[in-house]
Amino acid sequence: MQPIKDKFASIRHITLLRPPIISSLFSYSAPISPPLALAYLASSLIKAGYEVTAIDALGEAIEKVIIYDDPRCRVRGLTINEMIERIPPHTQLIGLSCMFSQDWLFVRKIAEKIKAVFPQVPIILGGEHATAMPDTILETSSAIEMCIQGEGEETILDIAKFYPNDLEKINGIVYRRKCGQLCRTPKRVRIRTVQDIPRPAWHLLPIENYLTGGYSNHVNSGRSMPILATRGCPYKCTFCSNPNMWGQLYYTRPPSDVVDEIEEYVKTYRVDNIDFYDLTAIVKKSWIMEFGNILKERKINITWALPSGTRSEALDADVTKLLRETGCQYIAYAAESGSPRILKYIKKEVKLDRMLVSMRAAKKNGLHLRCNLILGFPEERRSDVYKTIWFMMKLVYYGIDDAPLFMYSPYPGTEMYDYLRQTGKIGKADDDYFRTLMCFMDLTNSSSYCENIGPKELAFYRLVGMSTFYALSYLLYPMRIFRSLQNILFTKRTVTLFEQRIVELINTRRQIKKTSEEDRSLALKYEL
Ligand code: B12
Ligand code: SF4
Numbered sequence: 001m002q003p004i005k006d007k008f009a010s011i012r013h014i015t016l017l018r019p020p021i022i023s024s025l026f027s028y029s030a031p032i033s034p035p036l037a038l039a040y041l042a043s044s045l046i047k048a049g050y051e052v053t054a055i056d057a058l059g060e061a062i063e064k065v066i067i068y069d070d071p072r073c074r075v076r077g078l079t080i081n082e083m084i085e086r087i088p089p090h091t092q093l094i095g096l097s098c099m100f101s102q103d104w105l106f107v108r109k110i111a112e113k114i115k116a117v118f119p120q121v122p123i124i125l126g127g128e129h130a131t132a133m134p135d136t137i138l139e140t141s142s143a144i145e146m147c148i149q150g151e152g153e154e155t156i157l158d159i160a161k162f163y164p165n166d167l168e169k170i171n172g173i174v175y176r177r178k179c180g181q182l183c184r185t186p187k188r189v190r191i192r193t194v195q196d197i198p199r200p201a202w203h204l205l206p207i208e209n210y211l212t213g214g215y216s217n218h219v220n221s222g223r224s225m226p227i228l229a230t231r232g233c234p235y236k237c238t239f240c241s242n243p244n245m246w247g248q249l250y251y252t253r254p255p256s257d258v259v260d261e262i263e264e265y266v267k268t269y270r271v272d273n274i275d276f277y278d279l280t281a282i283v284k285k286s287w288i289m290e291f292g293n294i295l296k297e298r299k300i301n302i303t304w305a306l307p308s309g310t311r312s313e314a315l316d317a318d319v320t321k322l323l324r325e326t327g328c329q330y331i332a333y334a335a336e337s338g339s340p341r342i343l344k345y346i347k348k349e350v351k352l353d354r355m356l357v358s359m360r361a362a363k364k365n366g367l368h369l370r371c372n373l374i375l376g377f378p379e380e381r382r383s384d385v386y387k388t389i390w391f392m393m394k395l396v397y398y399g400i401d402d403a404p405l406f407m408y409s410p411y412p413g414t415e416m417y418d419y420l421r422q423t424g425k426i427g428k429a430d431d432d433y434f435r436t437l438m439c440f441m442d443l444t445n446s447s448s449y450c451e452n453i454g455p456k457e458l459a460f461y462r463l464v465g466m467s468t469f470y471a472l473s474y475l476l477y478p479m480r481i482f483r484s485l486q487n488i489l490f491t492k493r494t495v496t497l498f499e500q501r502i503v504e505l506i507n508t509r510r511q512i513k514k515t516s517e518e519d520r521s522l523a524l525k526y527e528l
Helices: 036-047 080-085 101-117 128-132 134-140 153-162 207-213 255-269 285-298 317-325 340-345 352-364 382-397 415-422 431-441 455-476 479-491 497-514 517-527
Strands: 013-018 021-023 051-056 065-068 073-076 093-097 123-126 146-148 173-176 182-184 224-227 273-276 303-310 328-336 368-375 405-407
Touching: 013 036, 021 101, 021 431, 036 051, 036 093, 036 153, 065 497, 073 497, 080 101, 093 101, 093 153, 101 123, 101 128, 101 134, 101 431, 123 128, 123 153, 128 134, 128 146, 134 146, 134 173, 134 182, 146 153, 207 224, 207 255, 224 255, 255 285, 285 317, 317 328, 317 352, 328 352, 340 382, 352 368, 352 382, 368 382, 368 455, 382 455, 405 431, 405 455, 455 479, 479 497
Parallel strands: 013 051, 013 093, 093 123, 123 146, 224 273, 273 303, 303 328, 328 368, 368 405
Antiparallel strands: 021 073, 065 073, 146 173, 173 182
């Protein structure tokens, strides 16, 4: 990490802002989870001696849901006005985060409104979207001055140190020169010793709101804290932005360091559950065995989960047994397709039969499991779709609890997006393109980038696949009906994604109604 702040640096106070959750109007879900990026960035800045204000627009108003008109979307969190009110007048740099490209239209609006109130303060943008599309961002928004590429902890320290005179000294940025020309500095070398990155500064954020509400990126397991054990992913699937964002370098923290962090959360925040947010949490069996054994030795009384979609190679019968013994409750496997032809095409190096063996062992050891699947890749044929649906039926047979079917969305910064641009299947990255990204969880709206199957037909397959999966799994395992009813109606603690989605739908309807007319009109007024 970087040394202590240069005392002659011009920037002393930095505001970090995480936007609210933005989703399409009829989205059946928009998971609520704490802002890891903000917590990590704030921590590095504080350690280097800067003053930081961290505004988590979601966390500060989790139950406020407002319908916006342009872009037509549902927004959970503070209004733009409320975000602006929280920015200290003396701040010298505003760092916005944009994790999802579908959020861009709204994030652009936030940046413009902030700029109107703070014309002298530079606004910089980081996150997956800023890494993938810096040119488009800087060309279409004069409010944003600079985009950060990839990992941000070291880059933001350099920005605070070198802004505005020595920007060329900062690796990993794209910025606009005074003459309007865009300038890209060399890529930044990734942080290898991830255990040295200062731990997230949760004390600056409204983490208690997430903990009390049991919010996490999958099911409600009580007071849940996110954690990262690794950075990056060694694979290079063509639909994923990882290779562009992180490269193929994969660095893990020592298991004992991760367990230390968990212990700290149990002590400080009384957490019940830990969720790993890693791109690919488990690659090596030796790592996960060591982690499990340390958890066991230290007798830490928590549950934990791997909800981000992991690989199966390291998860055999021994490992899943140990995981269960140490409180692991939920694992998401990332199969993506039931068609070996498609798996080869998307460069997803998984073997479905091996994954099924791993799932079977995990199920036998009492874990709840999910398998993520996608439909509608550009070269997908009907026969591939049928194979995926057939694979889902096998999953029912093996007792898998969840099998969400997502529509393929072309995210910028992915190999497949570049292919679709080159072949003209995606024209300009204009506002319409970002609107189509928004409908990935919208059952009333669908888009298709598939050469062989149209959007309506794909939506039909998704409906058939998912409804058959859940209908059959409740028929085959009738006890699940009672468990789900009990969880949805009474305990509100959920164990599957299906239960969680129903609870979210009920809550969101209630929250939209509860969000006062005053807030709504304020939000709309600010848009004009
Ligand atoms: C956990 C996770 C989720 C969780 C929670 C996300 C959340 N709200 O916190 C859940 C399950 C909800 C989720 C859902 C989805 N996700 Co997701 N998710 C992730 C994942 C695995 C980890 C995110 C994370 O916390 N990382 C750890 C932090 C530390 O990293 P970071 O956010 O990138 O921040 C670093 C840098 O980006 C940078 N940075 C970030 N902001 C800023 C700001 C400034 C000022 C600076 C200087 C730097 C900076 O510095 C940070 C520290 O190094 C990422 C992949 C990844 N990034 O690792 C995908 C990822 C973000 N998700 C992705 C997608 C596509 C989705 C879904 C659409 C998938 C789906 N079909 O369900 C949904 C959309 C949800 C929605 N909003 O409606 C894509 C986004 C691609 C894109 N361009 O839009 C990613 C990149 C995965 C991938 N490789 O394809 N996701
Ligand atoms: S989809 Fe998963 S395995 Fe593939 S590159 Fe992305 S993070 Fe890695």
